[in-house]
Amino acid sequence: MEAAASGAEQRIRSAGFFARKSLDDFDFDVQSSLRSPIAQLASGSYLHEARNIVLLGPPGTGKTHLATGLGIAAAQQGHRVLFASASDWVTRLGEAHGRGELAQELARLRRYPLLVIDEVGYLPFEPDAASLFFQLVSSRYEHASLILTSNLPFSGWGTVFGDQVVAAAMIDRIVHHAEVLALKGASYRLRGREQETLPSVALAAESEQG
Ligand code: ADP
Ligand code: MG
Numbered sequence: 001m002e003a004a005a006s007g008a009e010q011r012i013r014s015a016g017f018f019a020r021k022s023l024d025d026f027d028f029d030v031q032s033s034l035r036s037p038i039a040q041l042a043s044g045s046y047l048h049e050a051r052n053i054v055l056l057g058p059p060g061t062g063k064t065h066l067a068t069g070l071g072i073a074a075a076q077q078g079h080r081v082l083f084a085s086a087s088d089w090v091t092r093l094g095e096a097h098g099r100g101e102l103a104q105e106l107a108r109l110r111r112y113p114l115l116v117i118d119e120v121g122y123l124p125f126e127p128d129a130a131s132l133f134f135q136l137v138s139s140r141y142e143h144a145s146l147i148l149t150s151n152l153p154f155s156g157w158g159t160v161f162g163d164q165v166v167a168a169a170m171i172d173r174i175v176h177h178a179e180v181l182a183l184k185g186a187s188y189r190l191r192g193r194e195q196e197t198l199p200s201v202a203l204a205a206e207s208e209q210g
Contacts, residue, residue: 011075016083018118023069031062031183041070041179044077046145047113052178053147056154060187063149067116070147074114082109083116086133086148087123093132102132106139114145121152121160130161134170141173148174 012020023042028035041053053070055063071081084092096105109115115136125133140146150157154171158164 007078008076011078011080012072015071015075015081015116017068017071018064018083019068020072021065021068022072023066026062026065026069027188030185030188034066034181034183037179037181038066038070042073044074044079046179047074047077047079049177050140050142050144052145052174054174054178054180055147055149055183056180057151057183058185058187059151060189061183061185062188063151063183064118066181066183067118067147067149071114071116079113080111081114081116082112083118085118085122086120086125089115089117089136090125090129090132093136094129097132102135106135109136110139110144112144114147115140116147116149118149120148120150121156124160125162127162130163130166133161134166137170137173142177146174 023038026038028038046053053067055066057063068083071083075081093102093105096102137146152160154175157171158167161167161170
């Protein structure tokens with residue numbers, strides 16, 4: 001049992017999560033429609049079917065937290081996981097491509113049942129980057145799972161990838177076997193602080209009183 005626990009710990013450490021956030025730490029009262037789908041996904045059965053998970057929603061609504069929590073759950077269930085931002089994935093693949101080892105790198109990554117690609121959409125990609133990203137998605141299609149997070153709806157991905165056709169082909173592969181979950185509402189980071197910290201809100205409140 002101890003060996004299993006330390007194996008999980010090792011997998012969590014080498015996954016490269018930005019922060020350690022578990023599903024137990026997530027307050028589902030503010031994202032109540034996600035309570036049951038996330039509980040179901042936490043069992044990890046999507047990994048055995050190479051299904052993907054896409055978390056879409058505005059900044060601060062908990063996408064990275066949930067992606068991390070699901071990744072930690074997968075690691076605890078014995079699966080190897082790697083977590084990085086979309087731009088870090090592109091850098092990594094670009095370096096492999098530069099060494100003439102893209103195919104080997106993609107094959108190596110296929111041995112990870114789960115890759116998390118955080119923050120698709122924060123930075124637009126160069127054309128080469130879009131192609132690398134497409135190859136990553138294609139190489140995992142029906143082989144191994146991806147969790148992606150984005151602040152943009154799919155309709156905005158064409159602009160991010162600089163190519164509507166590549167983006168459409170990629171989205172097609174991602175969502176063919178996927179749970180697409182929408183997070184809603186205001187940023188959790190700013191919860192309860194609006195009144196004090198956002199001048200426009202404070203002013204509106206004042207003028208309401210006055
Ligand atoms: P996003 O990736 O959607 O921008 P994050 O997952 O980084 O948002 O969430 C921002 C911060 O708020 C993090 O510290 C996260 O742990 C916390 N957070 C967001 N939503 C919740 C929630 N429902 N319950 C607990 N913490 C949350
Ligand atoms: Mg995030």
